[in-house]
Amino acid sequence: MTLFDALSPLSSTLELVLIALSALTSAISASAGIGGGTLLIIVMAQVMPAVALIPVHGMVQFGSNLGRAALTWRHIDRQLIAAFLPGVVLGALAAAWLLIRLPSGVLELCIALFVLYSCWGPSLPKRRLGQGTTLLAGAVTTLLSSLIGASGPLVAAFVKHSQTTPFARVATFAACMSLQHLTKAFIFASPDSCFATGWG
Template identity: 30%
Template sequence: MTAVIGLAFGASVFLTSALSGVFGMAGGLILLWLLLLLLPASSAIAVHGVIQMVANGWRAVRSRAFIDYRIVAFAVLGLLAIAAVLTLARYTPEKATVCIAIGLMPILVWLPKSLFALDASRPLHAFICGVIAGGLNITVGIAGPTIDVFFIRTAMDRRKIVATKAVVQMTSHALKVIFYARSALALTPDEWLAIAAAAPFAVLGTNAGHAILHRITDHHFRTWTRWIVTVIGAFYMAQGLMLIL
């Protein structure tokens, strides 16, 4: 990996981490899209998992006062359950399928609340959130827009949403890295060096996003979340269709 590509990668990690620091998602969608351009699907998902573990972990630390640990506990049970199932099934990702699946996810944030009255503060819903988050994170590398359906319509404020989602996503990404450990170990030393060098950018970007989060309103948070993930989803859908055609 050349120095120019390394710097571009670091800048991408910073900007996407900042975006996720504000909205609790979206940045990871862009980062995975960039990684899919450079690496095979399984390797891209593994690298994405490592970087997102750092970004979400630091976001959880910065917002720890707002974490709802009860929701986290039930969600993690769901994550572990689906990870066990997919391990037994020996699932292997395919790039076009990954892109199309992610491209369809933003539809969920536009569905009327009456159709899916999901609420992460309810134990069963939190468990289901964990199952879906873990399943999608392992199979297609991203689950943010789907997790958002369980949080964006609750009575929780934006800081509590971002903090609690950060812990759930961090755990989900950790399971994803373990699932794709073989692909991760196949990366070259230069690629691992680039990943290690990008970690501080993830922390800095998260700090920047955290500062912005406290300056926006809950209304703007919910509105911009929907539009941002929709635009990103359209790019994924286009890439997936191009791969098939």
Template identity: 25%
Template sequence: MDVILDNYLITISIIIVSFFTAMITSLAGAGGGTILLAYMLQFINPLVAIPIHGTVQLTSNIARVFLFRKYLVWKLIIPFCMFLPFGVYLGLTIFQNLDSQKIKFLIGAFIISTIVFQNIKKNKKVRIPKNFYYILGFFTGVMNMLVGVIAPILAIIIRNNLTKKEEIVGTLGFFGFIGNLIKIIGFMFIGFNFYEYLTLILLMIPSTILGSRVGQILLFKIDEKTFKVIFDAILFLLALRLLF
């Protein structure tokens, strides 16, 4: 039996959090997956949590890509995908040589750095050239394997090229889809046993799909400023817990 499911309260709480974080991702374009991983790491070893998180997030990404399929920006997606597999290979190599405590610390530090970076005031947007997305895809591949939560950084970058919220949410969804798909293949390649955790994954998947749908419905009905303050506070506290 899956050891994670021995504690039913933890399992139920993870399923509930997966619903709300999928909803958050549909509302904000990114970040819900970061909260989900940070929460899972309070109870699960990162060597297990990151592959499970990637599998569940893949479902959420597929749901978002389908819901926002009309708004996908292919001129950014195609260059992003080109070198991503090479980044995954490098990240996987590094991942195998890190112990779980170092990975948890790395994730916590990365999340806090992201929050700080997001809140730095900028005078104007800097339009990023399309060719930069080749490099971004490679970087995403590396960091996806090590910290599993690169979407908030991608959201900051992509907002310099896109203005419509639907385009941002949909395109980020595709970035997550391809990133998590290749991540899962990478973990399968090094022998991670997804079947051992299948029950938890199957319980979380419907929750993320439903959360994505609810988030789409609420997209234009929430105050962004209030949402961002609450979101950053939750994320910061969870990340702090990973550091200490």
């Protein structure tokens, strides 16, 4: 338990609970295709501040999605990823610029509103997008991911509909989410980011 205590201000017991929950929510996402990330961020929001919540949640989800993408790499739609990746880069750059300019409390409000929408809002339309609109979707969802944490329902709205088999849906979705969550390691680790202020 000494290692846990050194790595985080949370208690060792709480850290073990969160590790177990991350495994459970990863299994939910793998089997149902979506929902695990939102459930995880709801629980994590109860024990850590927003400036820590989004990057920590992002790294947990990066590991979860990267594992699924690695196991199902043969089924990944590489054309969709090629169009999605430039948008991810643009969205991450926009997020890095925006986050240091957000007034206090906006990040918490964005997370809360998204969780409420995920639970009770109408489903987003599912449609196949062209390369240009896929790039735009990558940019917009990556920007939103840095504000709300769990952007899975947004990405799934077009990724899942464009794939014809369950394996292709899971694999392509996992690859897209891996790219998005990886950007948070750079956005929130920046010395000028709001995450640099720490847990307080």
